[in-house]
Amino acid sequence: MSFLAFQGPPMRTVIFDLDGTLADTSADLIGAANATLAPMGGALLSPAADRAVAFAGGRAMLRAGLARAGRPAEGEPLEEAYARLLAHYRGRIAAETRLYPGAAAAVEELRAAGFRVGICTNKPVDLAAMLLAALGVRGLFHSLVGAGSLAVRKPDPAPYRAAVGQAGGTLGASFLVGDTVTDRDTARAAGVPVALVTFGPEGRGVEALAPDALLHDFADLPRLAARLTGG
Numbered sequence: 001m002s003f004l005a006f007q008g009p010p011m012r013t014v015i016f017d018l019d020g021t022l023a024d025t026s027a028d029l030i031g032a033a034n035a036t037l038a039p040m041g042g043a044l045l046s047p048a049a050d051r052a053v054a055f056a057g058g059r060a061m062l063r064a065g066l067a068r069a070g071r072p073a074e075g076e077p078l079e080e081a082y083a084r085l086l087a088h089y090r091g092r093i094a095a096e097t098r099l100y101p102g103a104a105a106a107v108e109e110l111r112a113a114g115f116r117v118g119i120c121t122n123k124p125v126d127l128a129a130m131l132l133a134a135l136g137v138r139g140l141f142h143s144l145v146g147a148g149s150l151a152v153r154k155p156d157p158a159p160y161r162a163a164v165g166q167a168g169g170t171l172g173a174s175f176l177v178g179d180t181v182t183d184r185d186t187a188r189a190a191g192v193p194v195a196l197v198t199f200g201p202e203g204r205g206v207e208a209l210a211p212d213a214l215l216h217d218f219a220d221l222p223r224l225a226a227r228l229t230g231g
Helices: 026-040 051-055 058-068 075-091 103-112 125-134 158-166 181-190 203-209 218-228
Strands: 013-016 116-124 143-147 174-178 194-197 213-215
Touching: 013 158, 026 051, 026 058, 026 075, 051 058, 058 075, 075 125, 103 116, 103 218, 116 125, 116 158, 125 143, 143 158, 158 181, 174 181, 174 218, 181 194, 194 203, 203 213, 213 218
Parallel strands: 013 116, 013 174, 116 143, 174 194, 194 213
Antiparallel strands: none
16 A cells, blocks of 8 residues: 555645734834934835835835935945844834734634644744734744745745645645735745735735735635635
8 A cells, every 4th residue: 555545635724924914013113114224314214105115124124214315225234234123123023013803813713624824924033933922823823934944035935835834734735825926926936826915015906916816804714715725
């Protein structure tokens, strides 16, 4: 009898991006960026207008603020500033950050239905773990892969595959929930479907990225997950 005869059914799996997908972290990210930019003479970012910049990462925020002030935004000074930004962010990681409405309930419903759930983010993995703990939801997820977990980051498919594997899931019965072109490209590279949320910084603009599905409300996620994983 072959080994395949002993394999069980595929483990359906949902992997989430973090910033802009599960939680609106923009206010705390921009606060940390502005605390870093101010003594450098950089232009301060707007919590209302620069949410998309915030979700592009710490270096993107610093480049934006420095460029707007006509200051150099590359090389060693940028990396030193990025280290300071992370220190500021660590000190206020969940001051204003909140999960999007219904996110925790949807994850709990997926787990109850037998799904494996995990997170694949480009946020430094230690900060991602700290944030999830501060929000009281770290225990909901079977896996967490972030920047620093591997030598590569999204949109390379390796972190996604690692998140599925760490969760005990099956790659061919998985999909990614995200909010940006990076998530779309990650899913395409991994050969899995992608659903993009319309309540993130891009709103319904993510429709132009041609995802496999749009997610307007977390209440719709369990039904969507069943469809995208063949359930």
